[in-house]
Amino acid sequence: MPKYKHLFFDLDHTLWDFERNSSESLTDIYHGFELINHGVMSLGDFVRAFLEINTKLWDDFDHGRIAHSYIREHRFRLVFEALNVKNVAFGSALGEEYLRLLPQKSHLLDGAVELLEYCASKDYQLHIVTNGFDSIQASKMQSSGIHHYFQQVVTNEKAGAKKPDAQIFAYALQAANAQPHESLMIGDNWQADILGALRFGMDAAFYNPKKLIFDQQPTYDVQHLDELKSVL
Known part of the structure; x- marks a missing residue:
């Protein structure tokens, strides 16, 4: 498993x-x-x-x-x-x-659809956690054809907090009926996505195409979305 x-x-x-x-x-x-x-x-x-x-x-x-x-x-x-x-x-x-x-606009990053298809085929439960605006993020997902992959879409407006605040991660996990030890945050923003998740007690995969280096190590560091398949 x-x-x-x-x-x-x-x-x-x-x-x-x-x-x-x-x-x-x-x-x-x-x-x-x-x-x-x-x-x-x-x-x-x-x-x-x-x-x-x-x-x-x-x-x-x-x-x-x-x-x-x-x-x-x-x-x-x-x-x-x-x-x-x-x-x-x-x-x-x-x-x-x-x-x-x-x-x-509908453009997705290289490998995004393939990764989502892979995750869905492996029966992962997929969710979005974003600091973007509710209506705009929903429209982006509709336009790019990926909305159907996700069970929960959590924004700072819904949670009353934004990444990296612990409150938005707590809200997201509660909405998804998930526990930190069985959850992985995947994002490109070191401060909001990675440090926010790590401080909350979640593992975090840093999508890092620019190969940035920070003092602290993420759980996983990948330069292409396709690399996450080996992690999962």
Whole structure:
């Protein structure tokens, strides 16, 4: 029998290809809003600035320095400031359009579907634990065709806490009727996914394509999702 019964996955950057889907959404926005006529002269610079600022904002959120609402309200303003664009009157409209477009994108990371199929064939119970927004994460899973693999989808809105807080892991395990010793957290975020799970008493598999090194060791360290099959 396998060691684990319950597998808890992060969604963005672990299964769902956030960078590719985000880049496509930003490309649609760049052309649809004719940003070149508003001083944003390079699509590449626009995408790079957004991804860099968005990553920083989500890191601030993971560490409790800002709220979800701050990300929604300010990220495009910060992008325009970084690009030295003065006219940001349409920033809120871009934010709304981004949140409309993004969940419609369907790209998954290489090996994601194969891994989920493998886990399902081995009768693992699969769940999502994410700090993302309820409706947006649900739409992402529908668009990419993976919603049917998961029994529980736990967000910070449902749990009243976010990773790496112990409360969201406790909520997820209770919802799944699971115990820590029979559960594995799988994610790409060292702070939120891996340290959060380890401190709660769960094993954690670090999806680590960039081969990052930290002082503490995860239970498993993999560079490709396919490597998890040997773990399981």
